Amino acid sequence: MALDLSMFDRFAVTFKKNDIMFCEHEPGDTFYLIQSGRVQIVKIMGEVEKIIDILNPGEILGEMAILEEAPRSASAIALDQVRALEFNRENFEVLMQGNPQIALKLLKLFTKRIYDQKRRFMILTLDDVQARVADVFLMLSETQTGADPNKDERVFNTTIDDIAHWAGMSPDKCRQVLNHFATQRRIEIYPDKIVVKNINDFQRFVGSRRKAKVE
Amino acid sequence: MPKAVEYKANSIVYFKGDNNDRVFLLKSGKVSLKYNDIETGQEMYDLIQTGEFFGVKSALGKYPREETAMVLQDSNMIVFSVPEFEQVVLNNTRIIMKMLKVFSNQLRRIQKQMRNVLSSDEQAVNPEAGLFKIGEYYLKMKRYAQALYAFRRYLTYYPSGTFSQQALLNIEAAERYAKTQGSTAPTSSQPAYAQAAAGGGLDAPQTSTTSTQTISASEEELSAVAQKYYNAVSLFSQQKYREALEEFKSIVTGGQDDEYIAKSLFEIGRCLFAMEMYDKCMGHFTTMIQRYPKHPDLVEALYYVGSCYEKKNDTEKAKNFYKKILSMSSEDAAVNRKARKAIRIIEGS
Numbered sequence: 273m274a275l276d277l278s279m280f281d282r283f284a285v286t287f288k289k290n291d292i293m294f295c296e297h298e299p300g301d302t303f304y305l306i307q308s309g310r311v312q313i314v315k316i317m318g319e320v321e322k323i324i325d326i327l328n329p330g331e332i333l334g335e336m337a338i339l340e341e342a343p344r345s346a347s348a349i350a351l352d353q354v355r356a357l358e359f360n361r362e363n364f365e366v367l368m369q370g371n372p373q374i375a376l377k378l379l380k381l382f383t384k385r386i387y388d389q390k391r392r393f394m395i396l397t398l399d400d401v402q403a404r405v406a407d408v409f410l411m412l413s414e415t416q417t418g419a420d421p422n423k424d425e426r427v428f429n430t431t432i433d434d435i436a437h438w439a440g441m442s443p444d445k446c447r448q449v450l451n452h453f454a455t456q457r458r459i460e461i462y463p464d465k466i467v468v469k470n471i472n473d474f475q476r477f478v479g480s481r482r483k484a485k486v487e
Numbered sequence: 488m489p490k491a492v493e494y495k496a497n498s499i500v501y502f503k504g505d506n507n508d509r510v511f512l513l514k515s516g517k518v519s520l521k522y523n524d525i526e527t528g529q530e531m532y533d534l535i536q537t538g539e540f541f542g543v544k545s546a547l548g549k550y551p552r553e554e555t556a557m558v559l560q561d562s563n564m565i566v567f568s569v570p571e572f573e574q575v576v577l578n579n580t581r582i583i584m585k586m587l588k589v590f591s592n593q594l595r596r597i598q599k600q601m602r603n604v605l606s607s608d609e610q611a612v613n614p615e616a617g618l619f620k621i622g623e624y625y626l627k628m629k630r631y632a633q634a635l636y637a638f639r640r641y642l643t644y645y646p647s648g649t650f651s652q653q654a655l656l657n658i659e660a661a662e663r664y665a666k667t668q669g670s671t672a673p674t675s676s677q678p679a680y681a682q683a684a685a686g687g688g689l690d691a692p693q694t695s696t697t698s699t700q701t702i703s704a705s706e707e708e709l710s711a712v713a714q715k716y717y718n719a720v721s722l723f724s725q726q727k728y729r730e731a732l733e734e735f736k737s738i739v740t741g742g743q744d745d746e747y748i749a750k751s752l753f754e755i756g757r758c759l760f761a762m763e764m765y766d767k768c769m770g771h772f773t774t775m776i777q778r779y780p781k782h783p784d785l786v787e788a789l790y791y792v793g794s795c796y797e798k799k800n801d802t803e804k805a806k807n808f809y810k811k812i813l814s815m816s817s818e819d820a821a822v823n824r825k826a827r828k829a830i831r832i833i834e835g836s
Contacts, residue, residue, distance in 0.1 A: 292636040297617035343614040382590035383548035
């Protein structure tokens with residue numbers, strides 16, 4: 273359903289291409305609904321700027337600021353000229369009453385965030401480092417679209433640094449684990465991708481480790 | 488149409504792992520949700536209150552149930568499909584608001600647990616150093632517009648912070664490089680206040696604030712305001728309130744840069760308070776709020792007004808101001824805590 277947002281024009285702000293909308297670590301007191309243009313969400317990890325997400329018109333960013341003023345966990349940079357509606361806790365009520373659709377959208381966004389965070393957390397609860405790395409692949413495969421469900425093989429265009437990050441370990445440690453998997457022929461490592469030969473094998477492996485922990 | 492359904496004691500509404508897109512509202516009876524704690528794997532139980540919805544998250548998020556819903560006593564429920572549930576809450580934004588609060592708390596809790604597990608990581612960086620580091624990263628990458636944003640923000644939030652001097656130097660360096668690079672000159676979308684410059688380039692000693700620059704006239708004008716402002720802030724922190732006050736006043740009368748005028752107006756109020764000129768302080772903040780109803784330090788200003796009344800022994804009025812602050816700020820904001828504490832003290836006396 274298209275939202276009529278003309279009544280919120282007074283909250284409109286524009287950003288030029290490459291402008292930072294908000295910056296990691298800065299106190300967050302506003303959130304945005306993108307009306308036009310794209311926004312890149314990035315985080316600087318070590319010496320690398322990582323693109324976490326690219327948001328399109330209709331999407332919301334900075335939503336954690338609605339309920340509390342915590343430091344931003346990532347930066348938002350305008351990829352194009354961006355027009356967005358800017359809200360804060362004070363005018364949020366106005367927004368809600370004027371357009372409950374947006375509130376509902378936020379609610380759905382939160383359910384998704386909770387699920388994603390829990391899924392990430394599940395990886396970190398595994399004590400076994402191999403199981404952690406395997407579980408990263410499982411998590412990635414769960415959100416992968418277009419993979420043939422009848423095939424056991426999965427291809428991931430993911431870097432070792434990324435996997436190390438999700439697995440909560442140093443890239444060196446992660447490389448060790450991946451090399452071990454490679455010698456076992458469970459995976460193949462290429463410069464631009466990692467191929468998991470049998471995702472179900474990883475599924476069983478992680479499942480057994482997780483059960484061992486609960487018992 | 489939402490359906491009213493009766494469940495017998497010891498029956499199951501849904502199992503963990505089920506794909507089921509219904510939302511339930513408990514009208515009467517007793518329902519318990521059984522789930523495993525994500526950190527310890529321990530079995531946990533949550534009792535649903537009558538009048539409460541359950542099954543919302545997995546239904547809205549379209550993922551499998553994370554808990555098993557068990558009926559402990561004969562219960563009556565209303566069962567909604569997702570579109571039906573959406574219709575109900577759209578007509579009752581209070582419900583959405585309440586759920587948003589619950590969900591955001593859950594999200595915070597998970598994030599906190601995650602940080603605990605990763606505590607050995609660089610995750611525990613403090614925001615002040617973190618923000619400064621971001622600026623340094625972009626400066627190194629020659630992405631000057633972004634570096635400038637981060638450093639300017641740093642100075643806005645931490646005008647007398649650990650890295651403020653270096654931030655000023657870096658801003659100036661970034662502006663200079665941006666100019667020679669020719670592509671990303673300071674952009675107009677950023678408030679002009681941010682074109683602060685206070686000293687030598689990156690190589691100059693950090694404490695130097697006096698070396699002169701060959702920069703364009705317009706930039707010099709703006710830097711002068713910025714420099715003046717930060718000098719005055721520094722005077723204030725040395726408790727030289729009278730001198731600081733004069734400096735802030737002259738920024739306001741200079742009328743060059745609205746951003747700095749607004750900031751200086753707030754600081755003038757703080758000076759007056761520190762100098763125990765409470766009537767003047769109240770009058771000043773009242774005028775400031777009228778002129779800048781959206782001033783970033785509005786709530787802080789109200790706190791000062793409340794404190795002025797308290798100093799004048801008008802505790803009733805003071806309390807009213809503190810109470811207003813509670814409704815205008817979040818519970819974990821510093822000013823909110825200060826206000827709560829002040830109210831407690833007043834009520835205790």
